Amino acid sequence: MAARITLDINSAGEFELWLNPEGRDLLVKELLALSETNEHFHLMPIPSDVEVSTRPYRSDDKLLEYGKVLFRLDEWDARHFPHVLD
Template sequence: MKPRVTFSLNNNGELEIWLNELGRDLLVEELRKLSKQNDHFHLQPEGFVDNVPTQGRAYREGDQVFEWGKVLFRPDEWDRKYFPHVLEPPSNSGG
């Protein structure tokens, strides 16, 4: 078998990641390789080089599948410098 990774939004707007064993192992391997020197990897349909291959077939009717994406490693020191707003506590304004 080959790795199978499917990213989709369900009817409730929740992100779901569907994986077989090889897909799980590949995704975890790529996540573990992230560092300041290797700060991202791509999620792309099969056939592209240096990526986690994604599947375009939804598991359920009505799900919205994402075949393209990018995972970015963001150390706190980088976010403090470039995107400090993401480190602020959430507001209690309700919305």
């Protein structure tokens, strides 16, 4: 079966990530590939790093069709975004 990943905000305002086994494996593979030299990947409904579904599970879900996962080293954030560190 093809990877299926659905991202949404439900009616309670909560983020949800729906995955079939192939979608889980793809997402984990992309997460494990993140590094200093490969610091992000894209999520979108068109062919991309990680393709996401445009079919909501519920009629009142707000789909999130475009996103980016960013890998951050503490040294980078200390320099560029120090307010996010403790």
